[in-house]
Amino acid sequence: MPEGYAVAPLDVPDSMEASSPAVGRIPFAEVTAAVAAGVIAALAWFIPGAGHLVLRRWQRALAFFIAVGGLAVSGFLMRGNVFRLHSQDPFGTLGFIADACSGVFYVMSHAFETAGPNVSRAIGDYGTRFIAAAGIVNALGVCDAYEIARGRRR
Amino acid sequence: MFVHLSHFGALLVFAALVSLAIGVLARRTATRRLRYALWSFACFVVVSVAIAWLMYPFSR
Numbered sequence: 648m649p650e651g652y653a654v655a656p657l658d659v660p661d662s663m664e665a666s667s668p669a670v671g672r673i674p675f676a677e678v679t680a681a682v683a684a685g686v687i688a689a690l691a692w693f694i695p696g697a698g699h700l701v702l703r704r705w706q707r708a709l710a711f712f713i714a715v716g717g718l719a720v721s722g723f724l725m726r727g728n729v730f731r732l733h734s735q736d737p738f739g740t741l742g743f744i745a746d747a748c749s750g751v752f753y754v755m756s757h758a759f760e761t762a763g764p765n766v767s768r769a770i771g772d773y774g775t776r777f778i779a780a781a782g783i784v785n786a787l788g789v790c791d792a793y794e795i796a797r798g799r800r801r
Numbered sequence: 802m803f804v805h806l807s808h809f810g811a812l813l814v815f816a817a818l819v820s821l822a823i824g825v826l827a828r829r830t831a832t833r834r835l836r837y838a839l840w841s842f843a844c845f846v847v848v849s850v851a852i853a854w855l856m857y858p859f860s861r
Contacts, residue, residue, distance in 0.1 A: 706825060706831065706834070710824075711822060718815070721804065721814055769808065770811065777815060780815065780819060
């Protein structure tokens with residue numbers, strides 16, 4: 648064993664030397680693109696369609712805003728159940744995740760649904776599904792906006 | 802404020818809004834998006850009514 652080493656040094660090829668610029672470094676442009684895509688995804692989550700709007704995809708922006716907003720507001724007006732964060736059962740937690748994906752519409756649910764949920768009627772139960780579907784559709788929109796921002800989708 | 806829709810009315814609203822999103826996601830040009838959204842809407846409605854009829858004997 649050479650002097651000064653606790654263990655024998657590994658036989659590292661020249662191409663993997665620490666002095667090589669390709670090892671241990673992430674290009675700055677890659678980091679910037681990833682952060683920008685993350686910001687666009689966050690914007691797309693909070694305001695449905697806004698991520699596509701920033702990316703100049705007008706049709707998709709309008710379609711997602713109408714689809715998510717229409718589903719969420721219809722669900723509220725049907726008096727569907729809006730799941731809160733601290734649910735008593737796992738299905739309630741899943742419901743919260745789905746509902747929260749609708750972004751600003753979840754935040755504004757109290758403004759639309761002033762009388763509270765009424766799932767004793769079938770239409771109220773349908774409303775619960777509408778609200779969850781709004782979140783799922785918006786989650787698809789968020790993934791789409793992220794992929795477009797990363798250049799992996801047109 | 803409260804909206805009262807029939808079962809079929811709720812199906813139509815749901816199918817229309819989800820088909821809009823699916824059409825825009827799945828195709829690139831406006832014409833193809835519209836056609837795909839209409840196809841998706843028709844599938845939603847026809848399959849839902851078919852399943853409803855299949856369940857009808859068990860509803861009593």
